[in-house]
Amino acid sequence: MTYKAIILVGGPSRGTRFRPLSLNVPKPLFPVAGHPIIWHHLEALSKVKDLKEVMLIGFFEDSVMTRFLEDAARDFPKMNVRYLREYQALGTAGGLYHFRDEILRGDPQQLFVLNADVACSFPLNDMMQFHNKHRGLCTILGTKVARENANKFGCLVAKPDSNEVLHYVEKPESFISDLISCGIYLFDCAVFNEMKKAMLNKTTNVDQDPYQAQDDKLRLEQDLFRPLAESKKLYVYVTTGFWKQIKTAGSAVPANALYLEQYSKTSPDRLAKNNIDGKGPEIVGHVYIHPTATVDPRSKIGPNVTIGPRAFIGKGVRIRDSIILDNAEIKSNSCVLHSIIGWDSKVGNWARVEGTPTENYSTTITENGVKVQSITILAKEVIVKDEIIIRNCIVLPHKELKNSFHNEILM
Numbered sequence: 001m002t003y004k005a006i007i008l009v010g011g012p013s014r015g016t017r018f019r020p021l022s023l024n025v026p027k028p029l030f031p032v033a034g035h036p037i038i039w040h041h042l043e044a045l046s047k048v049k050d051l052k053e054v055m056l057i058g059f060f061e062d063s064v065m066t067r068f069l070e071d072a073a074r075d076f077p078k079m080n081v082r083y084l085r086e087y088q089a090l091g092t093a094g095g096l097y098h099f100r101d102e103i104l105r106g107d108p109q110q111l112f113v114l115n116a117d118v119a120c121s122f123p124l125n126d127m128m129q130f131h132n133k134h135r136g137l138c139t140i141l142g143t144k145v146a147r148e149n150a151n152k153f154g155c156l157v158a159k160p161d162s163n164e165v166l167h168y169v170e171k172p173e174s175f176i177s178d179l180i181s182c183g184i185y186l187f188d189c190a191v192f193n194e195m196k197k198a199m200l201n202k203t204t205n206v207d208q209d210p211y212q213a214q215d216d217k218l219r220l221e222q223d224l225f226r227p228l229a230e231s232k233k234l235y236v237y238v239t240t241g242f243w244k245q246i247k248t249a250g251s252a253v254p255a256n257a258l259y260l261e262q263y264s265k266t267s268p269d270r271l272a273k274n275n276i277d278g279k280g281p282e283i284v285g286h287v288y289i290h291p292t293a294t295v296d297p298r299s300k301i302g303p304n305v306t307i308g309p310r311a312f313i314g315k316g317v318r319i320r321d322s323i324i325l326d327n328a329e330i331k332s333n334s335c336v337l338h339s340i341i342g343w344d345s346k347v348g349n350w351a352r353v354e355g356t357p358t359e360n361y362s363t364t365i366t367e368n369g370v371k372v373q374s375i376t377i378l379a380k381e382v383i384v385k386d387e388i389i390i391r392n393c394i395v396l397p398h399k400e401l402k403n404s405f406h407n408e409i410l411m
């Protein structure tokens with residue numbers, strides 16, 4: 001059996017909820033646990049035997065992906081990783097259908113398709129085993145979420161014994177199931193025939209099907225999964241591993257924590273350790289420090305912290321549950337909690353940058369005109385002066401903050 005994989009990376013117009021961080025880097029390339037979000041997808045795919053090619057499909061300009069593709073070629077030399085650009089947003093199945101000849105070249109039998117905006121333990125080999133036991137065309141990776149969050153996802157009702165999907169409803173208005181789609185799929189390549197039918201159905205049955213969006217996009221969720229479920233060709237593999245959607249900028253922080261925890265089990269050498277002689281920063285829990293970062297031995301870091309390339313962390317600094325991006329500086333005795341500190345930003349001495357951990361899946365930034373409690377984000381090149389407190393704020397690039405702020409979006 002030979003495999004290929006697709007990562008649906010979307011495009012510039014889709015990164016809006018990831019602002020202000022997507023102003024500087026496209027969301028799929030935002031670093032989490034020391035690597036771009038989709039690097040983690042590649043790492044998981046690299047462990048699938050007989051998977052030789054990964055195609056990123058999206059509508060970003062080609063140049064956006066160049067550097068990432070070079071790094072991927074270095075880090076995953078056994079896989080050919082390429083970028084295929086849609087001339088416009090074609091929908092989650094539209095790009096696959098458009099590039100079908102390219103995808104089917106070399107005659108792969110099965111195809112993984114992964115949404116870019118998720119953090120996951122990616123149990124791909126388990127999905128393969130499950131997939132090869134049923135007679136369906138598609139296995140969806142499923143997970144359970146809290147009932148009140150379920151309608152933000154594709155919801156599945158499956159037969160308890162076989163896990164055959166009986167109903168698939170994308171973001172239903174009322175509750176139908178707490179079993180949801182993780183946006184990770186394994187298809188038999190024969191699914192392209194079903195896509196062709198879905199495409200024809202869409203172009204000929206305009207106005208007739210209330211479930212279909214009336215536009216020229218082809219979507220896996222609305223146009224393909226329902227007919228596949230009706231013809232008993234759709235199955236769900238329910239994972240107990242971790243999974244989290246990365247929609248807002250703040251959701252990068254919990255995603256970071258999940259990947260750091262994974263490192264602790266699969267590659268503990270990637271994580272920072274306390275020096276045996278007690279010299280060096282005090283490390284609490286899971287922490288990733290880029291080798292080019294400078295961290296003062298009198299600081300205390302962790303848990304769930306990533307410190308990026310060339311960052312500088314001064315003496316007496318306390319950081320937890322945060323991502324410090326490239327070349328950021330946190331000066332002496334400052335405290336950074338539940339926050340993202342943007343590229344080249346500077347936090348002065350005795351300052352405090354603090355957010356609120358959020359467990360829900362809300363993507364709204366304000367409610368009734370008031371900023372909701374969430375991770376604090378300093379975008380690129382923000383300066384926080386000495387002794388200033390920034391709590392529960394989103395700060396746009398190039399701002400200099402000379403006063404303390406709470407619960408605000410600072411433009």
Ligand SMILES: Nc1nc2c(ncn2[C@@H]2O[C@H](COP(=O)(O)OP(=O)(O)O[C@H]3O[C@H](CO)[C@@H](O)[C@H](O)[C@@H]3O)[C@@H](O)[C@H]2O)c(=O)[nH]1
Nearest residue numbers: 008009010057058089090091115116117153154181182183
């Ligand atoms: N290439 C390409 N990619 C796209 C397009 N539209 C969306 N994507 C990519 O497809 C993924 C899904 O994005 P959305 O369409 O925004 O859907 P969603 O709200 O994230 O919901 C999807 O994911 C959930 C799990 O995270 C699922 O539960 C849900 O059913 C659905 O698949 C993202 O990685 C996005 O970048 C497109 O036109 N072209």
